[in-house]
Amino acid sequence: MKYIFVLLMLPLVCIGEEYQWADTCNRDQRSMNTCAGEMFKFYDQQLNALYSKQMKHLQTSSRKTALKKSQRAWIEFRDLDCLYEAGKREDSGSIWPLIHNSCLADRTKTRVKELRAFVACRDNGCPY
Numbered sequence: 608m609k610y611i612f613v614l615l616m617l618p619l620v621c622i623g624e625e626y627q628w629a630d631t632c633n634r635d636q637r638s639m640n641t642c643a644g645e646m647f648k649f650y651d652q653q654l655n656a657l658y659s660k661q662m663k664h665l666q667t668s669s670r671k672t673a674l675k676k677s678q679r680a681w682i683e684f685r686d687l688d689c690l691y692e693a694g695k696r697e698d699s700g701s702i703w704p705l706i707h708n709s710c711l712a713d714r715t716k717t718r719v720k721e722l723r724a725f726v727a728c729r730d731n732g733c734p735y
Contacts, residue, residue: 626650626712636701643708650715657722664726685714 626649632642658678665671689710696703 640704643705647708647712650712653719654715661725
């Protein structure tokens with residue numbers, strides 16, 4: 608049980624850090640694909656932690672609903688935008704996971720910055 612708690616808290620510890628592309632990520636296409644997937648997971652964990660933190664802070668159901676709707680719309684946009692950028696998997700070959708996951712990571716990193724601003728703003732008297 609103790610280990611589960613530590614694993615659940617890990618994303619909160621990582622908030623504010625940048626993904627570090629390891630030296631082993633540039634060995635071959637497989638390693639680059641794997642690292643791009645890890646990079647996306649890294650930023651997605653930060654995103655989820657910040658989203659949860661902001662949802663817990665919001666006082667009214669209307670504000671919570673607004674954030675929930677905007678987040679769902681943003682996820683749909685991110686996913687469709689990255690599918691457009693990466694193209695069809697069958698047309699791209701073995702590099703497709705690298706392109707697709709790098710796009711997902713990049714878009715998610717940007718959203719992390721936006722959510723981080725919402726969380727920080729409340730400390731400075733912002734309405735949300």
